[in-house]
Amino acid sequence: MPIDIVWCDRGAPNLDQFQNLFSIIAVTVMAFAMGFAIRRGSVCLVDASQRAVVKGKTLKLRSFAIAAGAAGVIIIPAAWAAPNLVALYPEGPITLKLCGGAALFAIGARFNGGCAFGTLSRLSGGQLRYLGTVLGAIAGAMLINQSPPLVADRMYVQQNSWAGLAAFGLCGLAVWPALKRVTFKNVAASVVRKDTLLRPTGAMLVIGCLGGTLFAFAQSWTYLSVLSSEGRFIFGMTGETVGARPLAASGALVAGAVFAAFRSGRFSPRWASVSQLTRHGIGGIAMGAGAAMVPGSNGVLVLYGVPSLSLSAITAYAVMSVVLLATFLPERFRQKRARK
Numbered sequence: 130m131p132i133d134i135v136w137c138d139r140g141a142p143n144l145d146q147f148q149n150l151f152s153i154i155a156v157t158v159m160a161f162a163m164g165f166a167i168r169r170g171s172v173c174l175v176d177a178s179q180r181a182v183v184k185g186k187t188l189k190l191r192s193f194a195i196a197a198g199a200a201g202v203i204i205i206p207a208a209w210a211a212p213n214l215v216a217l218y219p220e221g222p223i224t225l226k227l228c229g230g231a232a233l234f235a236i237g238a239r240f241n242g243g244c245a246f247g248t249l250s251r252l253s254g255g256q257l258r259y260l261g262t263v264l265g266a267i268a269g270a271m272l273i274n275q276s277p278p279l280v281a282d283r284m285y286v287q288q289n290s291w292a293g294l295a296a297f298g299l300c301g302l303a304v305w306p307a308l309k310r311v312t313f314k315n316v317a318a319s320v321v322r323k324d325t326l327l328r329p330t331g332a333m334l335v336i337g338c339l340g341g342t343l344f345a346f347a348q349s350w351t352y353l354s355v356l357s358s359e360g361r362f363i364f365g366m367t368g369e370t371v372g373a374r375p376l377a378a379s380g381a382l383v384a385g386a387v388f389a390a391f392r393s394g395r396f397s398p399r400w401a402s403v404s405q406l407t408r409h410g411i412g413g414i415a416m417g418a419g420a421a422m423v424p425g426s427n428g429v430l431v432l433y434g435v436p437s438l439s440l441s442a443i444t445a446y447a448v449m450s451v452v453l454l455a456t457f458l459p460e461r462f463r464q465k466r467a468r469k
Contacts, residue, residue, distance in 0.1 A: 170332025265413020
């Protein structure tokens with residue numbers, strides 16, 4: 130979307146155009162920083178689930194609660210203060226389609242070897258086989274008939290003050306474990322030092338704060354959402370294209386992740402074989418179709434849906450998490466038998 134500065138009769142720029150330009154710059158900076166954190170923190174729900182089930186290490190999985198809490202601490206007060214400006218994740222019916230889409234996304238992510246976060250993290254490091262995931266996700270989303278926009282008929286956070294306060298309190302409790310000096314020192318060190326990686330708590334604190342702000346003010350801005358929307362537009366499936374803010378944010382997210390890989394010296398292009406592209410493409414199709422059915426990937430749900438106190442989003446994320454965890458049970462049982 131081109132940005133034209135409109136000059137008034139007195140020669141002063143139009144204020145609305147300046148505000149629009151400022152908002153684009155703001156979301157670009159935040160998305161770039163979020164992409165940096167995703168890469169430096171090696172964030173991935175699939176990896177976190179495997180560690181929890183197979184190895185009994187739950188820190189990475191528990192850190193997703195920190196991200197949801199950090200996002201909620203920002204989204205909920207923003208929704209109170211500016212209800213006409215901040216758009217919460219809409220409440221929708223809890224149906225078999227929603228639960229099936231969440232399960233399909235989880236199975237696709239397991240087959241792919243990475244969720245939406247993990248795909249970005251690995252692709253930005255040069256693992257080109259994950260290009261198949263991106264292309265597959267776009268195709269999968271286009272296979273599903275786009276549902277009509279959900280109507281936010283019961284936005285508990287805004288309409289019920291007690292529910293909103295309870296949600297804000299729960300988000301505060303979730304983010305509290307990350308509010309330590311060692312966490313902030315780790316975040317600062319990851320920016321200043323090339324070889325310092327973000328620990329799970331620090332990475333998810335940054336991702337939650339930035340992601341919550343971006344979803345509150347830019348809505349569907351993630352790279353998969355933007356690419357899927359543009360794909361629908363190119364093939365004539367919709368007459369609308371994404372706006373400048375989502376487009377700038379999604380591009381900056383990818384750029385931030387790639388920059389983090391270069392800065393740490395871990396960017397190493399690895400070409401993909403046809404079989405690898407096919408495998409990740411199949412996983413991507415399932416992820417894209419599942420996300421379209423929900424709607425939303427794991428990142429959208431944990432940073433936007435859950436903090437918005439949307440019951441449909443909470444249900445979808447719960448189904449997604451349980452199914453993904455269950456897929457690692459056979460691996461755990463195999464390891465137990467091997468030890469005997």
